[in-house]
Amino acid sequence: PTRKMPPSASAVDFFQLLVPDNVLKSMVVQTNMYARKFQERFGSDGSWVEVTLAEMKAFLGYVMSTSVSHCESVLSIWSSGFYSNRSLALVMSQARFEKILKYFHVVAFRSSQSTHGLYKVQPFLDSLQSSFDAAFRPSQTQVLHEPLIDEDPVFIATCTERELRKRKKRKFSLWVRQCSSTGFIIQIYVHLKEGGGPDSLDALKDKPQLHGMVARSLCRNAAGKNYIIFTGPSITSLTLFEEFEKQGIYCCGLLSARKSDCTGLPPSMLTNPVTPQARGQHQIRTKGNMSLICWYNKGHFRFLTNAYSPVQQGVIIKRRSVEIPCPLAVEAFAAHLSYICRYDDKYSKYFISHKPNKTWQQVFWFAISIAVNNAYILYKMSDAYHVKRYSRAQFGERLVRELLGLEDSSPAH
Ligand SMILES: *[C@@H]1O[C@H](CO)[C@@H](O)[C@H](O)[C@H]1NC(C)=O
Numbered sequence: 001p002t003r004k005m006p007p008s009a010s011a012v013d014f015f016q017l018l019v020p021d022n023v024l025k026s027m028v029v030q031t032n033m034y035a036r037k038f039q040e041r042f043g044s045d046g047s048w049v050e051v052t053l054a055e056m057k058a059f060l061g062y063v064m065s066t067s068v069s070h071c072e073s074v075l076s077i078w079s080s081g082f083y084s085n086r087s088l089a090l091v092m093s094q095a096r097f098e099k100i101l102k103y104f105h106v107v108a109f110r111s112s113q114s115t116h117g118l119y120k121v122q123p124f125l126d127s128l129q130s131s132f133d134a135a136f137r138p139s140q141t142q143v144l145h146e147p148l149i150d151e152d153p154v155f156i157a158t159c160t161e162r163e164l165r166k167r168k169k170r171k172f173s174l175w176v177r178q179c180s181s182t183g184f185i186i187q188i189y190v191h192l193k194e195g196g197g198p199d200s201l202d203a204l205k206d207k208p209q210l211h212g213m214v215a216r217s218l219c220r221n222a223a224g225k226n227y228i229i230f231t232g233p234s235i236t237s238l239t240l241f242e243e244f245e246k247q248g249i250y251c252c253g254l255l256s257a258r259k260s261d262c263t264g265l266p267p268s269m270l271t272n273p274v275t276p277q278a279r280g281q282h283q284i285r286t287k288g289n290m291s292l293i294c295w296y297n298k299g300h301f302r303f304l305t306n307a308y309s310p311v312q313q314g315v316i317i318k319r320r321s322v323e324i325p326c327p328l329a330v331e332a333f334a335a336h337l338s339y340i341c342r343y344d345d346k347y348s349k350y351f352i353s354h355k356p357n358k359t360w361q362q363v364f365w366f367a368i369s370i371a372v373n374n375a376y377i378l379y380k381m382s383d384a385y386h387v388k389r390y391s392r393a394q395f396g397e398r399l400v401r402e403l404l405g406l407e408d409s410s411p412a413h
């Protein structure tokens with residue numbers, strides 16, 4: 001973290017490092033503008049009064065509470081059912097919440113230049129990016145990947161197959177660059193799927209190209225910082241790694257003859273040898289700083305890297321402390337990826353479950369979920385953590401209550 005927070009800092013203080021009041025105030029202005037425009041066109045709404053900053057915070061708090069309760073409908077808070085929550089329900093009436101939900105906007109009007117499909121949420125994504133950059137300096141090692149975001153454990157367990165089929169497919173994919181020693185998400189990239197028709201545009205053939213573009217976007221701010229970026233098979237390619245090397249970005253990626261763009265790589269290294277091999281054996285071909293490693297461990301695994309010397313030895317430790325020798329690049333890849341997988345398992349449980357129909361709103365709530373996870377990571381690295389030691393779930397509950405004004409959030413203020 002770039003900023004030292006006092007031991008008394010509250011959950012909302014950490015969240016507001018990433019989503020400060022000026023961003024929330026802009027949501028207030030845009031929502032009120034949209035409500036006005038909507039009523040000019042469709043007739044006035046007598047029960048509408050302009051939303052305030054305090055209400056906007058409560059509104060976000062309500063929606064965020066679904067990340068802890070795992071209930072898909074925020075409105076259950078006001079119900080008499082299992083997910084009802086009287087202490088939360090008393091802060092705002094359901095009718096008022098639904099009005100704000102109806103008019104909620106980050107961008108009220110389309111400007112003449114906006115051709116981008118995400119124009120309704122882009123200014124928010126941009127402000128989030130600059131606050132991520134300002135709040136945190138990532139470690140040298142980072143991972144590019146598509147995080148798990150559709151995990152709704154409770155929903156999946158309780159709904160029928162028909163309900164599952166009815167769920168619409170997301171019209172976008174979300175990619176991130178993530179710090180592999182803390183889990184902090186440094187950069188977000190949203191890719192809109194075109195048309196939404198058959199998957200033809202996202203066909204396997206075009207995937208490496210698409211993923212190359214995703215990788216370039218995610219590394220726009222990474223040049224010259226000596227970072228080491230780990231990538232999966234769909235991103236790993238010689239062309240991309242050479243391009244990154246010119247910008248001072250080094251890579252280590254898993255390569256698959258089927259899923260990767262193998263342009264420029266020696267074909268002899270991409271086919272499996274017929275002679276049986278021992279576990280831990282490997283072959284290497286190098287060109288300049290780039291090495292292609294083929295390592296055998298009950299299957300052939302290929303790696304492309306310019307971040308590790310191919311002659312440096314590492315080791316993979318299996319259960320019952322069986323050690324399998326490997327090049328250092330393979331050990332590093334396994335260590336960083338397994339950290340991110342464990343992180344994903346833990347944190348994807350705390351994505352907001354409220355699912356609006358509009359794509360820009362889905363993107364907005366995913367981005368808010370990522371901001372809350374990042375806020376928790378900043379909290380865990382601060383002195384404030386040593387005071388209360390909130391778990392991720394407790395931090396989420398606390399944040400909801402503070403946003404709703406149910407807790408004295410900042411004694412320091
Ligand atoms: C290998 O990397 C070093 C350090 O970044 C660089 O100076 C050099 O030009 C690279 N060599 C080749 C052949 O690309």
Ligand SMILES: *[C@@H]1O[C@H](CO)[C@@H](O)[C@H](O)[C@H]1NC(C)=O
Binds near residue numbers: 356
């Ligand atoms: C979302 O779509 C469903 C059906 O497609 C509809 O019943 C529901 O009212 C919509 N929700 C909102 C908030 O527009």
Ligand SMILES: *[C@@H]1O[C@H](CO)[C@@H](O)[C@H](O)[C@H]1NC(C)=O
Binds near residue numbers: 086088
């Ligand atoms: C109501 O929600 C808050 C915030 O998420 C939580 O701390 C509290 O335990 C909930 N109460 C009940 C009765 O579920």
